[in-house]
Amino acid sequence: xxxxxxxxxxxxxxxxxxxxxxxxxxxxxxxxxxxxxxxxxxxxxxxxxxxxxxxxxxxxxxxxxxxxxxxxxxxxxxxxxxxxxxxxxxxxxxxxxxxxxxxxxxxxxxxxxxxxxxxxxxxxxxxxxxxxxxxxxxxxxxxxxxxxxxxxxxxxxxxxxxxxxxxxxxxxxxxxxxxxxxxxxxxxxxxxxxxxxxxxxxxxxxxxxxxxxxxxxxxxxxxxxxxxxxxxxxxxxxxxxxxxxxxxxxxxxxxxxxxxxxxxxxxxxxxxxxxxxxxxxxxxxxxxxxxxxxxxxxxxxxxxxxxxxxxxxxxxxxxxxxxxxxxxxxxxxxxxxxxxxxxxxxxxxxxxxxxxxxxxxxxxxxxxxxxxxxxxxxxxxxxxxxxxxxxxx
Amino acid sequence: xxxxxxxxxxxxxxxxxxxxxxxxxxxxxxxxxxxxxxxxxxxxxxxxxxxxxxxxxxxxxxxxxxxxxxxxxxxxxxxxxxxxxxxxxxxxxxxxxxxxxxxxxxxxxxxxxxxxxxxxxxxxxxxxxxxxxxxxxxxxxxxxxxxxxxxxxxxxxxxxxxxxxxxxxxxxxxxxxxxxxxxxxxxxxxxxxxxxxxxxxxxxxxxxxxxxxxxxxxxxxxxxxxxxxxxxxxxxxxxxxxxxxxxxxxxxxxxxxxxxxxxxxxxxxxxxxxxxxxxxxxxxxxxxxxxxxxxxxxxxxxxxxxxxxxxxxxxxxxxxxxxxxxxxxxxxxxxxxxxxxxxxxxxxxxxxxxxxxxxxxxxxxxxxxxxxxxxxxxxxxxxxxxxxxxxxx
DNA sequence: CTTTTTTCATTGACAGTGGAAAAGAACCAC
DNA sequence: GTGGTTCTTTTCCACTGTCAATGAAAAAAG
Numbered sequence: 001x002x003x004x005x006x007x008x009x010x011x012x013x014x015x016x017x018x019x020x021x022x023x024x025x026x027x028x029x030x031x032x033x034x035x036x037x038x039x040x041x042x043x044x045x046x047x048x049x050x051x052x053x054x055x056x057x058x059x060x061x062x063x064x065x066x067x068x069x070x071x072x073x074x075x076x077x078x079x080x081x082x083x084x085x086x087x088x089x090x091x092x093x094x095x096x097x098x099x100x101x102x103x104x105x106x107x108x109x110x111x112x113x114x115x116x117x118x119x120x121x122x123x124x125x126x127x128x129x130x131x132x133x134x135x136x137x138x139x140x141x142x143x144x145x146x147x148x149x150x151x152x153x154x155x156x157x158x159x160x161x162x163x164x165x166x167x168x169x170x171x172x173x174x175x176x177x178x179x180x181x182x183x184x185x186x187x188x189x190x191x192x193x194x195x196x197x198x199x200x201x202x203x204x205x206x207x208x209x210x211x212x213x214x215x216x217x218x219x220x221x222x223x224x225x226x227x228x229x230x231x232x233x234x235x236x237x238x239x240x241x242x243x244x245x246x247x248x249x250x251x252x253x254x255x256x257x258x259x260x261x262x263x264x265x266x267x268x269x270x271x272x273x274x275x276x277x278x279x280x281x282x283x284x285x286x287x288x289x290x291x292x293x294x295x296x297x298x299x300x301x302x303x304x305x306x307x308x309x310x311x312x313x314x315x316x317x318x319x320x321x322x323x324x325x326x327x328x329x330x331x332x333x334x335x336x337x338x339x340x341x342x343x344x345x346x347x348x349x350x351x352x353x354x355x356x357x358x359x360x361x362x363x364x365x366x367x368x369x370x371x372x373x374x375x376x377x378x379x380x381x382x383x384x385x386x387x388x389x390x391x392x393x
Numbered sequence: 394x395x396x397x398x399x400x401x402x403x404x405x406x407x408x409x410x411x412x413x414x415x416x417x418x419x420x421x422x423x424x425x426x427x428x429x430x431x432x433x434x435x436x437x438x439x440x441x442x443x444x445x446x447x448x449x450x451x452x453x454x455x456x457x458x459x460x461x462x463x464x465x466x467x468x469x470x471x472x473x474x475x476x477x478x479x480x481x482x483x484x485x486x487x488x489x490x491x492x493x494x495x496x497x498x499x500x501x502x503x504x505x506x507x508x509x510x511x512x513x514x515x516x517x518x519x520x521x522x523x524x525x526x527x528x529x530x531x532x533x534x535x536x537x538x539x540x541x542x543x544x545x546x547x548x549x550x551x552x553x554x555x556x557x558x559x560x561x562x563x564x565x566x567x568x569x570x571x572x573x574x575x576x577x578x579x580x581x582x583x584x585x586x587x588x589x590x591x592x593x594x595x596x597x598x599x600x601x602x603x604x605x606x607x608x609x610x611x612x613x614x615x616x617x618x619x620x621x622x623x624x625x626x627x628x629x630x631x632x633x634x635x636x637x638x639x640x641x642x643x644x645x646x647x648x649x650x651x652x653x654x655x656x657x658x659x660x661x662x663x664x665x666x667x668x669x670x671x672x673x674x675x676x677x678x679x680x681x682x683x684x685x686x687x688x689x690x691x692x693x694x695x696x697x698x699x700x701x702x703x704x705x706x707x708x709x710x711x712x713x714x715x716x717x718x719x720x721x722x723x724x725x726x727x728x729x730x731x732x733x734x735x736x737x738x739x740x741x742x743x744x745x746x747x748x749x750x751x752x753x754x755x756x757x758x759x760x761x762x763x764x765x766x767x768x769x770x771x772x773x774x775x776x777x778x779x780x781x782x783x784x785x786x
Numbered sequence: 787c788t789t790t791t792t793t794c795a796t797t798g799a800c801a802g803t804g805g806a807a808a809a810g811a812a813c814c815a816c
Numbered sequence: 817g818t819g820g821t822t823c824t825t826t827t828c829c830a831c832t833g834t835c836a837a838t839g840a841a842a843a844a845a846g
Contacts, residue, residue, distance in 0.1 A: 014803065033823055042805050047825055049804095072822025073812040156750060213630040225716070229622045236718020237606040238750040243715040246748040248708065250644060258748055315641065319712055322636040323618070325629020355639040355651055357549060357631040407832065426794055438833050440796055465793025466841040 010387045011058045016041055018389035020049040021058070024080055025105065025386075026209045029062045031075035050078060057084050058104070080105055085147040086139050087385070088132060088187075089378025091194060092153050094119060094169050097128055100374040101135045101146075106205045106382060110138050111371040119170050129184050136185075149187040150381030151177055152194040152373060154222075156239050159380070162191040165239065190377075190384040195242060197376035199226030199233055200383055202330055207364050213326040217244070217317060218368070219335035221271065223264045229324060245269070247319055249312045264316045268309035270335055276305040292338050303341065310342025314349025321350070321358045329361060332368040339365060403780045404451045409434055411782035413442040414451070417473055418498065418779075419602045422455045424468035443471060450477050451497070473498055478540040479532050480778070481525060481580075482771025484587060485546050487512060487562050490521055493767040494528045494539075499598045499775060503531050504764040512563050522577050529578075542580040543774030544570055545587040545766060547615075549632050552773070555584040558632065583770075583777040588635060590769030592619030592626055593776055595723055600757050606719040610637070610710060611761070612728035614664065616657045622717060638662070640712055642705045657709045661702035663728055669698040685731050696734065703735025707742025714743070714751045722754060725761040732758055 012018035019039045024030055027038065032050060036043045053059040062077035082105035091098045094116070101110040112134065114127055132149060139146045155167030162178020164170075178189040192200075199216045202208040208216070208228060216226040225242035227234040234241045245265035246258045253262025254272070266272050270288040277291040278284070280301040285291050295302035317329050331339075331346070343365070351359060383390065405411035412432045417423055420431065429439045446452040455470035475498035484491045487509070494503040505527065507520055525542060532539045548560030555571020557563075571582040585593075592609045595601040601609070601621060609619040618635035620627040627634045638658035639651050646655025647665070659665050663681040670684040671677070673694040678684050688695035710722050724732075724739070736758070744752060776783065 016804065031823070032825095043824065044806080044826080045804050051825095071814060071820080073824075075823055211630070227716070229627055230625050232623050234622055234717065236751075237604070237720035238718055238753055240750045241716065241718040243718075243748050243751060246715060246746075247712055248746060260745060319640055320716055322639060323620070323634065323713055323716055324627065325631055325634040325636075327630035352653060353639075353641060355636050357633045358629075358636060360631055409833065424794075435834050436795065437797080437835080441833080444796095464791080464843055466795075468794055 010385060011053055011056070012387045012389060013052075014049070015389045016045050017049040017053065018387055020046055021053060021080070021386060022204070022390070024059060024078055026204050029077040029079035031077055033075060035078070054078075057081055082107055083142070083144060085385070086142060086144050087378045087381045088135050088139075088146055088149045089197075089374040089376065089381060090128060090131065090149070090151045091197075091373035091377055092116075092124060092128065092151065092170065093373075097124070097131055098370055098374040099131045099135060100371050100378055101138055102375060102378040102382075104147075104382065106201060106375060106379050108371055108375055109142065110135060111374070113370070119172075121172060121175050124170070125180060129181070132181070132185050132187075146187060148190065148381035148385045149181060149185060150190045150192070150197065150377035150379065150384075151181065152192055152197040152377035152380070153177070154194045154224075157191055157193040157196075158239055159190065159192045159196075159235075162189055164191065188381075188384060190380045192377070192380045194373055194376065195224040195226045196233055196235065197380045198332070198373060199228060199376075201372075201376040201379035202226075202366075203228055203233065204379055204383070207328065207330045207366055211327045213324065214328045214330065215242075215317075215320050215324065215326045216330045216332060217313070217320075219268065219313060219331065219333035220368075221334070222269055223313070223316065224333075225320060227320075227324065227326075229326075244316045244320060247316050249315050264312050267312040268316075268335075273305055273309050273335075273338075276308075277302045280305055288335075289337075292341070295338070295341055306338060306341040307345045310345025311349040313342070314346040314351075315353045317346070317363070318350050318353025318358075321354050321361045325358055326361055329363050331363060331365045332372075334368060334370070336365060336367055403778060404446055404449070405780045405782060406445075407442070408782045409438050410442040410446065411780050413439055414446060414473070414779060415597070415783070417452060417471055419597050422457070422470040422472035424470055426468060428471070447471075450474060475500055476535070476537060478778070479535060479537050480771045480774045481528050481532075481539055481542045482590075482767040482769065482774060483521060483524065483542070483544045484590075484766035484770055485509075485517060485521065485544065485563065486766075490517070490524055491763055491767040492524045492528060493764050493771055494531055495768060495771040495775075497540075497775065499594060499768060499772050501764055501768060502535065503528060504767070506763070512565075514565060514568050517563070518573060522574070525574070525578050525580075539580060541583065541774035541778045542574060542578060543583045543585070543590065543770035543772070543777075544574065545585055545590040545770035545773070546570070547587045547617075550584055550586040550589075551632055552583065552585045552589075552628075555582055557584065581774070581777060583773045585770070585773045587766055587769065588617040588619045589626055589628065590773045591725070591766060592621060592769075594765075594769040594772035595619075595759075596621055596626065597772055597776070600721065600723045600759055604720045606717065607721045607723065608635075608710075608713050608717065608719045609723045609725060610706070610713075612661065612706060612724065612726035613761075614727070615662055616706070616709070617726075618713060620713075620717065620719075622719075637709045637713060640709050642708050657705050660705040661728075666698055666702050666728075666731075669701075670695045673698055681728075682730075685734070688731070688734055699731060699734040700738045703738025704742040706735070707739040707744075708746045710739070710756070711743050711746025711751075714747050714754045718751055719754055722756050724756060724758045725765075727761060727763070729758060729760055 012021045032046045036046045060081045062079045082103035085104045089100045096115045098113045100108045156165040164175040177191045182189045208214045212231040218224040223245040225244040246263045250262030254266045256263040256266040405414045425439045429436045453474045455472045475496035478497045482493045489508045491506045493501045549558040557565050557568040570584045575582045601607045605624040611617040616638040618637040639656045643655030647659045649656040649659040667681050
């Protein structure tokens, strides 16, 4: 009579359960008492939230005695059983799709990528769906169902409706990605902006854990920035935020396609650096990697370009920090391969442009393997899976 | 036996009551049904929240039939009875204390200011307390008790502890203002940063009502910025945020005391404008008002200075908007007296520096009479009075 | 001039959430 | 053992806000 439920129930049914689950998820194995202290819930509430989550296997008792107190009853550690559920994360770029299969703790189990031949939705979607199928097959090998699919796309993305409003890079407008992917795969879909997705991953599983205010700066083909303020990811009133790529750093700098001069992006993005190194040295370099090699080899002109790029990034970070006063800035991105060349310049430019207390802000760097973007997408899927009661901090 | 309560109970005891009260407070007279729709509470919950608030007189039925629907039972409007409680707001500047007595709707009933002879806490506090006494006497004339005192100070202020951590302007460090004022007056005290206080006033009673993301930019002796993101005022991880005064606009501009060149504040603050007009015209002007007069008179060199100031402000606003994507920016401050001189420049500079969707952001200007700062302080007191369940939006 | 329709407001029953207090459990130290 | 300490669970309960039904007040319809 009663039809079988189409999807596994979400782990957290009440705000308290959600809070407990996300706390354990982010802060690793914890005792119930610890969870109670962290969440400011009563111990009783924690016990009651943990039990049903254990019964369905999302939480498990961690038998590594480990952190037992010197005195008193030994504590039982509780942790999330990552293997209990799988998620697929996809990042769609202009020329490829990067895909990962992760567990509930957002650890990557499988990573793939396929090139794209066209950018129109009609060219991308079949490849995307084929990739999902491929990973679903992989997932069978783990004997666990896939509980969600996250898709990250650059540009203006409406996560609530799952619509890509406008992606300049892909030249997409108003593509109802969640609907399409949902009907095709039957999975719960989360669509979000790529930088925001990466920010969610850092907030829950990375260098942003436990911070109520931080920024994530990505350096690569473009310069992006994700923000967490008061424990919540910032989306802006119109769905767009963190556009630091077009902060104007040098009014006399090169002309940017946005119409201004000296934007961060036209000084410090990978293509900009390549262009500048080419111009400075007169060599016909083809890729950013070649420019990097030249600079690493000690070419002073090339190094100068990297120094300028670092200074621009540092000043952009300084602006963000002055405005928001975050606790930490995480610097990441493909461009980080050149980090050794401009780390110093980023820090000095930041230090001089940060005003007052803002200078206390911690700068952390973090390598960004190519699968990381897709992992961010998986993180958003995990977030959706856990439920609507996302706690603010 | 049972001692009389020392202070009136706060209006809102439950989250729902708080939500209802703040909704009615900000959105003027509303029908219960409207409140229910706005807050997404059930109609029953609204009725139950309103009743006790009416019994103690904070809410009243508004008998101005006014907005009756074309069909169906006519609605009863509910509004806050502003006269039911009074609040004192104080702003401490370097050379005077500005004070207001407001009602619960943050309407100014009495405004005062006294000059200060010294900046040390020992010189300021007696004057401050005398001012409070004076307004308490005034308040007796209204036959209503004063329910809270808000104090606004520039610099790094910890609202939770009521401590002025560091105010460069006053040269205060770690002054426990809330404790001192609390024991001296017996009133509940709220101490906050001045710009944040102004932001709260706008969020609850001004041009920020109903917006989840907006910025408030103040132009005057300094350039400040208050931010509301996701419906909450931004304080930053270290208690400081919105420091746009030292965003560097022109790397070749005048040297700022912060060590950088071409900060907004060294181009567009009142003293900076005065200095520049003096330098450009060679005239021995004494005040910003004289410089303003000169520019209004048509002096091209003076006008040029204002145009540069406007452009700097516009670009600073552009930076904030690119980073946060607010729905609106409210431009205010004493410097707004000169608004006609640089309005155009602000807008053009903003338009060129705002990227993509960010340009949709609405720029609003709002005059800032001198009592406004003190009114901001009163708004924080009202916020504290209503209770800890401040809703996020 | 009823009756119906529509919307607003209230009531009382109720489900569900999380807290308080007390008891139980497991260990160490003496 | 006994007492002390901390973690965990249990039981009971206060409380909040929703549901569904009911009442109220007006306009529109018959």
